[in-house]
Amino acid sequence: MSHLYQTLATDIVKQIENGHYRPGDKLPGIRAISRQRNVSIATTQSAFRVLEDDGWVDVRPRSGFYVRARQTVSPIVAAAQSDPKPSNVTGQDMALSLIKAANKHHILQLGAAVPDLSFLPVQPISQATSQAQKRFGDRALSYEMPPGALELRRQIARRMGEAGCAVSSEEIVITSGCQEALTIALKAVTKAGDIVAIESPTFYGLLQVIESLGLEALEIPVDPQTGMSLDALKLALERWPIKACVVVANCSNPLGYTMPDESKLALTSLLTEHNVPLIEDDVYGDLSFDKHRPALCRSLAPQADIIYCSSFSKTLSPGLRVGWIAAGKHLARVEYLKYVSNIASATLPQLTVAHFLESGRYDRYLRQARGQYARAVSRMTDAVLRYFPEGTRVSQPRGGFVIWVELPCAINTFELAQLALGQGISIAPGPIFSAKQKFKNAMRLSCACKWDEKVEKGLAWLGARIEHMQLSK
Numbered sequence: 001m002s003h004l005y006q007t008l009a010t011d012i013v014k015q016i017e018n019g020h021y022r023p024g025d026k027l028p029g030i031r032a033i034s035r036q037r038n039v040s041i042a043t044t045q046s047a048f049r050v051l052e053d054d055g056w057v058d059v060r061p062r063s064g065f066y067v068r069a070r071q072t073v074s075p076i077v078a079a080a081q082s083d084p085k086p087s088n089v090t091g092q093d094m095a096l097s098l099i100k101a102a103n104k105h106h107i108l109q110l111g112a113a114v115p116d117l118s119f120l121p122v123q124p125i126s127q128a129t130s131q132a133q134k135r136f137g138d139r140a141l142s143y144e145m146p147p148g149a150l151e152l153r154r155q156i157a158r159r160m161g162e163a164g165c166a167v168s169s170e171e172i173v174i175t176s177g178c179q180e181a182l183t184i185a186l187k188a189v190t191k192a193g194d195i196v197a198i199e200s201p202t203f204y205g206l207l208q209v210i211e212s213l214g215l216e217a218l219e220i221p222v223d224p225q226t227g228m229s230l231d232a233l234k235l236a237l238e239r240w241p242i243k244a245c246v247v248v249a250n251c252s253n254p255l256g257y258t259m260p261d262e263s264k265l266a267l268t269s270l271l272t273e274h275n276v277p278l279i280e281d282d283v284y285g286d287l288s289f290d291k292h293r294p295a296l297c298r299s300l301a302p303q304a305d306i307i308y309c310s311s312f313s314k315t316l317s318p319g320l321r322v323g324w325i326a327a328g329k330h331l332a333r334v335e336y337l338k339y340v341s342n343i344a345s346a347t348l349p350q351l352t353v354a355h356f357l358e359s360g361r362y363d364r365y366l367r368q369a370r371g372q373y374a375r376a377v378s379r380m381t382d383a384v385l386r387y388f389p390e391g392t393r394v395s396q397p398r399g400g401f402v403i404w405v406e407l408p409c410a411i412n413t414f415e416l417a418q419l420a421l422g423q424g425i426s427i428a429p430g431p432i433f434s435a436k437q438k439f440k441n442a443m444r445l446s447c448a449c450k451w452d453e454k455v456e457k458g459l460a461w462l463g464a465r466i467e468h469m470q471l472s473k
């Protein structure tokens, strides 16, 4: 027997499906609906909770409930390559030139995966900074030698424990962001010339690390919903002497998938069978839109050889540069590599984050941030579908704040990115997400920007330009 709140939720869904309420529309408030439908406030609240959980509406604090963009999007298609071969990383100079050119104040930042400050807890963090300075005094100005501030490592170990991954604070090494964590993790298990298996497409920062360490990348195709193709990885492990595998299993960048637990488990067993360490980059895990935080590969396979890397760059602030490694059996080497890399990470940011985490405000902030990012993603998706040519495919991320957009025609998005920069718009073109510059007709857009007329105009310009490039083919 269906409950009253379920009937009410179903009725509201029907109204959305019939177009009575469109994506972005504000729904009548809880009191108004309970009056109209002659049901209690509690029943209406339960109905809205169902709508929110099922992804039909978003809550905007102190504003109300808004219809989420229902993605009548054709989902993006998985790469077809099934027999990958290792290669040097090329084309990252072009990524760097674009990033440098785009890093100017007046540019509309849709390229870099850096949240606008309006998404970050700026005030609480600056408060925590002065409190940490007072609390820790001169210590805040001294070296905090590897493995890093104990207060912070304790908090990180506690949080990882709450996410189902029992690690000791002794095993954690603080780094300057997740990028340094990845660099150290790769240095710990490879040497120049070695082959590293990676997702394709992958985060271009990882490609830059691979290139700078003289490693070869073996791009493994991914399924846009479930992540790395384990069949392709198996084949690659049988054919090539792979020395490490790097995966962003939760809310990946750029596609936004979260690998199901069974795939994470299958991945770790496959790697264990071949004696290959997994480097798990979980920088977006806390920003999942799912009801529960997705599991870590490390929590599902605690005995496996996994180096876990993460940071607070996507949640608290990229400028704090606070990241970490849970190094497993590579602890001694990781600690040494951190030391020779830059002696120590800055002390005050470590103590600030420790202080902020101890205050218990992080979870409250995360709840709000996840909602804010989910709304930003649905608003951007909706606008892309409105402005870009018919047939454009958009990813449906399970968390984080980037979307991957595939154009319906063979347009080189690197050319598009250069033209767009001339118009004051930065996008991340598809080829920079591949060692071999694949994905020429794709781009990644960051949704965590301040939404205003400039964004609408920028997207409209991009859509018109793509149409134009398509027609002149």
Ligand SMILES: Cc1ncc(COP(=O)(O)O)c(C=O)c1O
Residues within 6 Å of the ligand: 113, 176, 177, 178, 179, 180, 203, 205, 248, 253, 281, 283, 310, 311, 312, 313, 314, 318, 322, 323
């Ligand atoms: C998947 C992934 N890993 C690592 C990083 C680097 O993070 P950090 O800024 O903490 O160095 C990023 C930043 O964009 C990322 O997207």
